[in-house]
Amino acid sequence: MIFICEKHKLQEGILITQKAITGKSTMPILEGIYITANKKEVTLIGSDMDVSIETKVEANVIQEGTVVIDSKIFGEIIRKLPNSEVRIERIENDTLQISCEKSVFNVVYMNSDEFPSLPEIDEEKQIQIPQNILKNMIKSTSFAVAQDETRPILQGILFEMKNRKLNLVALDGYRLAIKTEYLDSDFDIEVVIPGKTLNEVSKILDDVESIVNITFSNNHILFNLNKTRIISRLLDGKFVNYNSLLPQEHKLLVEVNKQYLQNGIERASLMAKDGNSNLIKLEVQQDNLIITSNSQLGKVREEVAIIMQGEGIQIAFNSRYLLDVLKNMEEDIVVLEMTSSVTPCIIKAKETDSYRYLVLPVRLIR
Incomplete structure (x- = not known):
């Protein structure tokens, strides 16, 4: 694997994928970023099994390949390099060589075969919503998510689509927050998304009108922002009947x-x-x-x-x-x-x- 990439583009991709790497997993491979160089771009993936983030970065790919490299050390190296082109090359002894101007790092990488594959989600049925509206909806409700672990369902936000209205609902036993937006969609869905996931989604969303495509499976939700995809597990269980409150x-x-x-x-x-x-x-x-x-x-x-x-x-x-x-x-x-x-x-x-x-x-x- 050999590719050349602008430092600022690579750094931005690393920062996005690191949002999914919590450092709390018992699997050492999940401390790393999965890197695939293919055609004219490099794909970076971070995951903690509950949330996975995949983002693509423009690059000059000379030789295709895949590695997993420790997220913290990789992020620190790229952050401290000069603002110039970065060359990344896989060399002998399971080592990745990172060079930029007069700096050269040799870092041991991990076996990419051990990295878990992302859940498969059929993207035929989609809800489309502008990024700025979704960002505002999350901000308007996430503060009311329960911090108490005794009722796990309340650590999530209800994502309810019906009658051409999208409702985001959060409650913690002391307050209830509901944010509603009208969407031109006949799609009906009622799922509960972990609050911490939506907070990370909010950090990635821009305050612009470009569209987020949202797709569901039985157990997962996918937010597709063109260059970046965020996949999260859904919480099991039925949310509180908030209308009765x-x-x-x-x-x-x-x-x-x-x-x-x-x-x-x-x-x-x-x-x-x-x-x-x-x-x-x-x-x-x-x-x-x-x-x-x-x-x-x-x-x-x-x-x-x-x-x-x-x-x-x-x-x-x-x-x-x-x-x-x-x-x-x-x-x-x-x-x-x-x-x-x-x-x-x-x-x-x-x-x-x-x-x-x-x-x-x-x-x-x-």
Whole structure:
């Protein structure tokens, strides 16, 4: 195997594939990047068996071949080389020679036959979605994925396509996040994708309108970005019936400027440092929302102008849960729907139905 490639292109390909290499596998071969030189390009693959990432890099292939090389050392070598052409050649004694200008490295490679093959996925049935929209959908929901391993299904995000709508849904027992986009597709699917997979997909996606093709098998999902393919296993089990968690009616509706509310909660949370509750209290009055917090550090009072329909209320929240929601909403005006101090609060945008968030209040001891 011999090929020549621009350093920056090779480095970019390595960084993409390394996102799938966790270093936690019991198989030493999965510490490596699988490299195949073929025709006018080099294919790089990283995998931890749960997630596999394949990306293609332009290269001048002089001699075809395949090797597996340790991901960390390969990435460090390429990163520190001059910004010039890199020549990679397989030589005797299971060694890969990497040369660039006056630098020459000889690195032992692994047997590529031991590297597991990627799952086969039929790409006939596809959902197509612009990269920027999918990236935004993941960002708008992934913060609500459960970190607790006792309910593995909640460590994933529901990917639900029906009635020409794509819903991404995440919940952790304290809050629920739903992001919806309309897609021109009759394809119906309901699968649960590991949250960590979608976070890595989000890092690879660009904020552009070019299309991602998404395909499913019984156990896997494939994201095809032309030069890069990401294959992930799906989580087993049935996701929570999230619609049953959403209140069907409310007694109080509050319209408020999102940024003013976010700023007020951020300042109030500076005093909300007792334990891990990050407790803040909201008091809804006729034209104002009063935000307060008391702790051993001191106390704070914030006032935000609102438009309200219904009766006033006093309710408490973990400030972090509210801020996670507000930071991921892009609209100027948000709507809060509440019924009592012990029932969930719904937060959504005023002008669009693409976001819905549910946050449980903290029960106050009177």
